[in-house]
Amino acid sequence: MSDGVSDGDLRDRMRRADPAASLRPLPEDEARRLVAGAALDLPVVRKSYTRRVPVLIGAAAVVALAAGVVVLANTGAGHSPDWRVALPTSESNQSGLATGSGAPDGSGDGQPTTSGRPRPSAGTTSVPVPPVSPSASVGRKTTVAVLTDSPQDPDVRCPKPQAGFLAENAGMAFEATALKIEGNVVTLQVHHAWIGEADVIEVRNTTASPVLAGFAPEVGRKYLVAAADAEVMGCGYSGLDEPGLRAVYDEAFPKR
Amino acid sequence: MDVEPRRTGFEAVAQELIEPLRRYLARRTDSATAEDVLSETLLVAWRRRTEMPAEPLAWAYAVARNCLANAERARRRQDRLLVRIWQVARPPExxxxxxxxxxxxxxxxxxxxxxxxxxxxxxxxxxxxxxxxxxxxxxxxxxxxxxxxxxxxxxxxxxxxxxxxxx
Missing domain, CATH: 1.10.10.10 (Winged helix-like DNA-binding domain superfamily/Winged helix DNA-binding domain)
Structure with a gap:
């Protein structure tokens, strides 16, 4: 009986006992998130992502929106005459990472978080993120923006974003890539800061809507995010990384 | 000195490695550890991407093996007492x-x-x-x-x- 089991038999038997046999493939967006995280040299970003001691920002209110409409939600303040209420433009559906509170970051030295100059993105889905040095994320604080979506007011329209207005109001302006979307929280890795300082932004969508500011955030895509008084600026001031919006950021915060 | 890095190439290769690495880890550790080690493995692979051979699978397994060993060493350190108790209680067979x-x-x-x-x-x-x-x-x-x-x-x-x- 000593030759009863061949190598092939042994291998077959082992395969039948393979602990990974029932392992289901990782969802595509999760796989992309993992690779994106690695390429950013950012270690595990999981639910328990609390070791960085996030700077929680004002959960109080904010809003923004999709078609570029922003309303102060929690406060029920309705519309204000500033960027929160403006006329929609053709770019309005690109704007949108709306709001919330951003971290009260007063450092604002405008130093980029990476040494490289950000490049315009075509908004591809292939994780268009620039490399970051291994130590780039070490010891940096995390900025957490709490987003509150709100019903859109069709009468409120957003004007085309103005560099002057952005410069006057934004305390933070970042280029960031969506690393993961988990429940109502979108985590973005910051690559470049025009003003303010942060390593990671977490935007929480506290509304029942599955979309953020009128569009579905997508892992691996790059966004430009501006925040004023702990609120992400909507109305076209935050949104997908597009040359037009980037030009507004560059004009608002010229390199010194 | 620009290390920019064949990122697109890395991402494409990494995507292909994820499932084999997940299976590798699922066969050798619990799911939570496997998840952490997979992330760490990809991170190390990114940092060492210039060393990645044209046929990267075995190389990636080696990286995962080291990451898993590190994770288990860390866990053993943390749970030293429990490990000791377990060893004492473990049946000989x-x-x-x-x-x-x-x-x-x-x-x-x-x-x-x-x-x-x-x-x-x-x-x-x-x-x-x-x-x-x-x-x-x-x-x-x-x-x-x-x-x-x-x-x-x-x-x-x-x-x-x-x-x-x-x-």
């Missing part, structure tokens, strides 16, 4: 897990050294040849061939003794 799909196979595995058992796993589950296994475990291909042959022979002998065959 291998006790198959209640949900072990093939206790006899598990017993045969338990008769092998840790290194030999890993060679067999890499051969059967990862379907690697001796040269690739050698790359993963850091041995010569010749040594792998010899040890793998002996390990399989020993396992088959144990299975034969138990009369379990593979019916």
């Amino acid at each position: 291998y006790a198959p897990a209640r949900d072990d799909p093939d206790p006899e196979l598990a017993r045969a595995f338990a008769r092998l050294s840790a290194v030999d058992a890993e060679l067999v796993r890499l051969w059967a589950w990862e379907e690697l040849g001796p040269a690739e296994i050698a790359q993963v475990v850091g041995m010569s291909a010749n040594a792998v061939s010899i040890r793998l042959h002996r390990a399989r022979k020993k396992m088959k002998s144990v299975l034969d003794e138990e009369g379990s065959g593979h019916e």
Whole structure:
């Protein structure tokens, strides 16, 4: 009986006992998130992502929106005459990472978080993120923006974003890539800061809507995010990384 | 000095490596650890991307193996007391897990050294040849061939003794 089991038999038997046999493939967006995280040299970003001691920002209110409409939600303040209420433009559906509170970051030295100059993105889905040095994320604080979506007011329209207005109001302006979307929280890795300082932004969508500011955030895509008084600026001031919006950021915060 | 880095190439390769790495880790640790180690493995792979060979699978397994070993070392340090208690309480003979799909196979595995058992796993589950296994475990291909042959022979002998065959 000593030759009863061949190598092939042994291998077959082992395969039948393979602990990974029932392992289901990782969802595509999760796989992309993992690779994106690695390429950013950012270690595990999981639910328990609390070791960085996030700077929680004002959960109080904010809003923004999709078609570029922003309303102060929690406060029920309705519309204000500033960027929160403006006329929609053709770019309005690109704007949108709306709001919330951003971290009260007063450092604002405008130093980029990476040494490289950000490049315009075509908004591809292939994780268009620039490399970051291994130590780039070490010891940096995390900025957490709490987003509150709100019903859109069709009468409120957003004007085309103005560099002057952005410069006057934004305390933070970042280029960031969506690393993961988990429940109502979108985590973005910051690559470049025009003003303010942060390593990671977490935007929480506290509304029942599955979309953020009128569009579905997508892992691996790059966004430009501006925040004023702990609120992400909507109305076209935050949104997908597009040359037009980037030009507004560059004009608002010229390199010194 | 620009290290910009063939990022697109890395991402494409990494996407292909994810599932094999997940299976590799699922076979060797619990799901939570596997998740952490997978992330760490990709991170290390990114940092060492310039060393990545054209056929990266065995190389990636080696990275994962090291990351897993590091994770387990860290856990052992943290749980030293518990480990000690477990070792004292552990029965001298291998006790198959209640949900072990093939206790006899598990017993045969338990008769092998840790290194030999890993060679067999890499051969059967990862379907690697001796040269690739050698790359993963850091041995010569010749040594792998010899040890793998002996390990399989020993396992088959144990299975034969138990009369379990593979019916």
